[in-house]
Structure formats: C-alpha cells, structure tokens
Amino acid sequence: xxxxxxxxxxxxxxxxxxxxxxxxxxxxxxxxxxxxxxxxxxxxxxxxxxxxxxxxxxxxxxxxxxxxxxxxxxxxxxxxxxxxxxxxxxxxxxxxxxxxxxxxxxxxxxxxxxxxxxxxxxxxxxxxxxxxxxxxxxxxxxxxxxxxxxxxxxxxxxxxxxxxxxxxxxxxxxxxxxxxxxxxxxxxxxxxxxxxxxxxxxx
Numbered sequence: 001x002x003x004x005x006x007x008x009x010x011x012x013x014x015x016x017x018x019x020x021x022x023x024x025x026x027x028x029x030x031x032x033x034x035x036x037x038x039x040x041x042x043x044x045x046x047x048x049x050x051x052x053x054x055x056x057x058x059x060x061x062x063x064x065x066x067x068x069x070x071x072x073x074x075x076x077x078x079x080x081x082x083x084x085x086x087x088x089x090x091x092x093x094x095x096x097x098x099x100x101x102x103x104x105x106x107x108x109x110x111x112x113x114x115x116x117x118x119x120x121x122x123x124x125x126x127x128x129x130x131x132x133x134x135x136x137x138x139x140x141x142x143x144x145x146x147x148x149x150x151x152x153x154x155x156x157x158x159x160x161x162x163x164x165x166x167x168x169x170x171x172x173x174x175x176x177x178x179x180x181x182x183x184x185x186x187x188x189x190x191x192x193x194x195x196x197x198x199x200x201x202x203x
Contacts, residue, residue: 062122098160108150
C-alpha cells in the first residue's frame with residue numbers, strides 16, 4: 001500500500017479517542033464475560049442453583065449476553081460516527097458491498113440461531129443442556145462458527161456503508177476476539193460431549 005495512503009488513514013483515525021476505546025473494551029469484554037461465566041456455571045452450577053433450574057439460568061444469561069451485544073453494537077456505531085469518513089470508501093460500490101455483507105452476515109446469524117435454538121446458541125452445553133447430535137444443516141454445512149463470522153461480516157458491512165476506517169479497525173478487533181473465543185470454547189465444548197459419551201458407555 002502507498003505510504004501516503006497509510007499516512008492519510010493514520011491522520012483520519014484517533015485510536016486514543018474515548019468512544020473508540022469504549023468500543024474496543026466492549027468488544028473484548030463480551031466473549032471474555034460469557035466464557036468466564038459459562039465455565040464457572042459448568043464447574044459450580046451456581047447459576048442453576050440461583051435461578052432454580054438450568055433452563056431459566058441459561059435463558060437469563062442469554063438475555064444478559066444479548067443486552068451486552070446491543071451495547072457493543074451501539075458503542076461501535078458511536079465510535080464510527082465520532083470519527084472521519086474516508087473518501088475512497090465513500091461511493092456507491094463500496095456502500096452496496098457493505099450492504100451485501102450485512103445481508104449475508106444477518107443470514108448466517110439468524111439461520112444459526114434458528115438451527116441451534118436459545119440453549120444451543122447461548123452456551124446451554126455448559127448448563128448441562130446438551131444437544132442430541134451435532135447440527136450439520138445450513139449454515140453449519142457452509143462454515144464452522146457461522147454466528148461469529150456472520151456477526152463479523154455485519155460489522156464490516158456497517159463500516160463500509162459508513163465509509164469508516166475506524167469501523168474497519170473495530171471489525172478487526174471483533175474478528176480477533178471471536179477467534180480467541182472459538183479457541184477457548186471449541187475444545188471445552190468437545191470435552192463436555194466426550195464426557196457425556198463416556199458416561200453413556202458405562203451405563
């Protein structure tokens with residue numbers, strides 16, 4: 001990339017601006033929070049005891065995660081609006097590319113939720129609410145972790161539609177935070193199901 005382009009981008013973005021910092025914190029905090037709480041629940045059944053059952057506990061955590069995600073989206077939007085647009089992105093072609101990404105991302109997120117249900121989406125495995133078998137229908141037959149990558153596509157789409165270089169940076173932070181979450185959740189979830197399989201064999 002031309003050094004002058006990098007210089008222009010650096011001039012347009014303020015990585016110390018408070019609204020940007022709040023958005024970064026919100027992005028990183030969300031997956032960290034739900035992984036810590038879910039693992040604590042799996043180890044102690046603390047939420048299950050507090051709410052009187054695993055389903056109520058899981059639905060309560062789901063509601064909290066949704067609210068946190070709404071705040072994250074709001075903070076990203078505020079951060080984008082608070083910083084400059086970049087002229088090379090400010091055209092119809094980029095706008096419609098962003099709209100297409102937003103549509104595709106929403107498709108992956110909504111279809112993932114429909115395939116998994118509330119407990120499958122919001123860490124029901126950690127509450128002892130296990131699925132009978134792995135979901136292999138759309139969109140899981142297209143990619144692994146479609147809800148995470150669909151959400152990432154949504155944020156990139158919004159960044160492009162707003163011609164926002166800071167939005168692209170925040171999307172990269174989202175992608176990295178999800179990659180870390182996948183690395184933490186994947187093996188742990190597999191171990192939960194492996195333990196169930198072993199228990200079934202011993203019965």
